[in-house]
Each structure stands twice: as structure tokens, then as C-alpha cells.
Amino acid sequence: MLSDDTAHFGLEHHESSDDRTDEEALIDSDHERVDAGLLPHEFVHSWNGKFRRPAGLATGNYSDPMKGALLWVYEGLTEYLGEILTPRSGLSSTQDFLDSLAIEAASLDKEEGRTWRPLEDTAVAAQVLYASRSDYQDLRRSVDYYPEGTLIWLDADVTIRTLSQGSKSLDDFCKLWAGSPSTEPQVKPYEFEDVVRTLNSVQPYDWAKFLNDRLHSTAPHAPLDGIVNGGYRLEYTSERSDYQKNYEGVRKQADLWYSLGLVTKESGEIVDIHLNSPAFNAGLAPTSKIIAVNGREFSASGLRHAVADAVKATAPITLIVKDGEYYKTVAIDYHQGEKYPHVVRDTAKPDLLSDIIRAYSKP
Numbered sequence: 001m002l003s004d005d006t007a008h009f010g011l012e013h014h015e016s017s018d019d020r021t022d023e024e025a026l027i028d029s030d031h032e033r034v035d036a037g038l039l040p041h042e043f044v045h046s047w048n049g050k051f052r053r054p055a056g057l058a059t060g061n062y063s064d065p066m067k068g069a070l071l072w073v074y075e076g077l078t079e080y081l082g083e084i085l086t087p088r089s090g091l092s093s094t095q096d097f098l099d100s101l102a103i104e105a106a107s108l109d110k111e112e113g114r115t116w117r118p119l120e121d122t123a124v125a126a127q128v129l130y131a132s133r134s135d136y137q138d139l140r141r142s143v144d145y146y147p148e149g150t151l152i153w154l155d156a157d158v159t160i161r162t163l164s165q166g167s168k169s170l171d172d173f174c175k176l177w178a179g180s181p182s183t184e185p186q187v188k189p190y191e192f193e194d195v196v197r198t199l200n201s202v203q204p205y206d207w208a209k210f211l212n213d214r215l216h217s218t219a220p221h222a223p224l225d226g227i228v229n230g231g232y233r234l235e236y237t238s239e240r241s242d243y244q245k246n247y248e249g250v251r252k253q254a255d256l257w258y259s260l261g262l263v264t265k266e267s268g269e270i271v272d273i274h275l276n277s278p279a280f281n282a283g284l285a286p287t288s289k290i291i292a293v294n295g296r297e298f299s300a301s302g303l304r305h306a307v308a309d310a311v312k313a314t315a316p317i318t319l320i321v322k323d324g325e326y327y328k329t330v331a332i333d334y335h336q337g338e339k340y341p342h343v344v345r346d347t348a349k350p351d352l353l354s355d356i357i358r359a360y361s362k363p
Helices: 029-034 038-045 076-088 094-109 119-124 147-163 170-178 192-202 207-215 225-229 242-251 300-312 352-356
Strands: 009-012 017-020 052-054 188-190 232-237 253-256 262-265 270-273 289-293 317-323 326-332 340-345
Touching: 009 038, 017 038, 029 242, 038 076, 076 094, 076 147, 094 147, 094 232, 094 242, 094 340, 119 207, 147 170, 147 192, 147 207, 147 225, 147 352, 170 192, 192 207, 225 232, 242 253, 253 300, 289 300, 300 317
Parallel strands: 052 188
Antiparallel strands: 009 017, 232 340, 253 262, 262 270, 289 317, 317 326
């Protein structure tokens, strides 16, 4: 469905999917670029999610509560496969894949909530987190088993390729996990031990420890080994990627998360605040609205220019903010310029990411 008047989502079924997005998503290049992964993701779900389903989610009636501890497989593996199938199928470019990966990796790597809430707990709490508000999501965490699932399964893919010297990959796991024989729609439940056993049948390794370390970690940084060992690294520069410009434009937001520590709507309303950031320390809070920047009416570009100009200034960035029915002036003493994430090539290591997203055949 293409409409601006309905909810936007993808909903998986055994032999089809229900996919809804913006009315101009297929004719507006910006929307098409940002939403290119929707159909690949839902396509994968026929196999991973509907056919292979965690035992805790394969309940026989509505009286038994669902248990989401394995959603990092149900959704996390699907998210990863959907993201790599998008460039493999020609729906996105290699650079867009890297830039999208940078946004995911950076947001998880700078997330305050990961020091108290392990990833598996975001899956267990899925029923609560799906409906949670956007404010202070940085501290609470959200349904992170989607994007962090990408990082974990990328790491697994890179590990298999490295240990097997390129003879095996996660594709081999997928063939065993959800491959032939083709059948009518059915459900084949699994437990954690089944995931480990299938990974070991592809490439012997201590996969139980590999997964548990990542699922139960409260380390301050995200698991970036798949990116690093895949021949790339996460960096921050003052320039937004073209993909991020499109992403912010489609979402109608201004993302200054890694500089001021906030995300705003185009209207100036603050969506969320990063804890211990310059914006947080200055007293800003979600749902308040920026009215003016350095004495000028708010605009997303004006806010970015103010951050860039502050590098050569000593005076703080001054905001007029509306909080409920009250107005106040807020000074943010920040002078380090704009910061945006990028995944860039590390030539000292083999380029496994390019192999992972390479098309298997010409269109």
C-alpha cells in the first residue's frame, strides 16, 4: 500500500507480506532510497520468522504468553539478510549500504542504555518497547534486537568467512536453517541450542560463547567486530553522507546526536536527548520546542550552521526554547562542530563486506 493516510510497516505472512509506505515512495528517489530494504526484509520473513520460528513465539493458543528471547534471530537475522539483499539485488548501492550501516552502528555504539540493559533483555521486553515513547530512548533502549541483530549476524558471517578462508559463509547457515525441501506453509520451532548446532555444522567454533557474550553484554560500546574484521571502521566527520541527508529529509528530522546530542523535528520539537551531551547538560529535554537559534527563527539548516560556526567562536550557541507554556533561553557551550558517522575502508584488512553484498548473478 502506498498512502500517506495509513500506518507504515511491513507484516510478514507465510507466502506473502503486507507492506505499507509513503504514497510517493516508488516515484520519489529520496523515499525509494531510504525504504529500499522494506521488501527484502519481509521477503526473508517467510523463511525466517514464519517457517523457522522461536519456540517461545510458536504458541498454540492465545492463553499462552509469547516469549521473545530469540527475537534477535527472528528479527535480527532477518534485518541483516534484508540489508544485504538490498544491495545484492540492486535496490541500493554499495555506498548507501555502508552509510545506512554507519547510522545503525553509531546509534548503538553511543547508546547510554547498553551499560545496564543487555540486548537479550530488549527482546524479552519487546511487548513494552514496541509501544514506548521516543523520548529518553537512549537510556531505556528500544527494540535494538533489529539493528544490533544486524551487527551480530554480520560478525557471525565475517567470522565464518575468515575461519573457513572464504569457503563458507552465513549463506550456508541459511540453506541449512531454512532451505529445502520446499513445503506447504508450516512452522518449525527452534531453541537457542538449535541455532548453535546449525552454526557449528557450517563452521566449528564456540558459537554458544560468541552469541552469549553479545546477548548478555553491558559493555559501553556496540559489537563492531563484523565491521572492523570485515575491512572497515566507524568514523565521524563534519560532513553528512548523501544517504543521511535523504534519511533526515524523509523522516523530517535534523540529527545532531553526535555533536549537540539531540534530534529535532523540522518544526523544532526535540525528539530525544542524548544523556550527558551538551544539550542535556544545558537543560534541554524531549518534547520541548526550539523557537530560535542565535536570535533567528529556528530551521534545521540554521541549527546546523550555528553548530558549524561555533567552532571559530567563543560564545555559546543560544536557543530560545518553548517548554509547555513557558519560554526560556538556553546556552550550549559547544565548539567541536558537526559530527556524522561513516563506515570507511581499512585497507590493512581484506574487504569482506564487499564480498557479502556482491550480487550472485547479473540482473
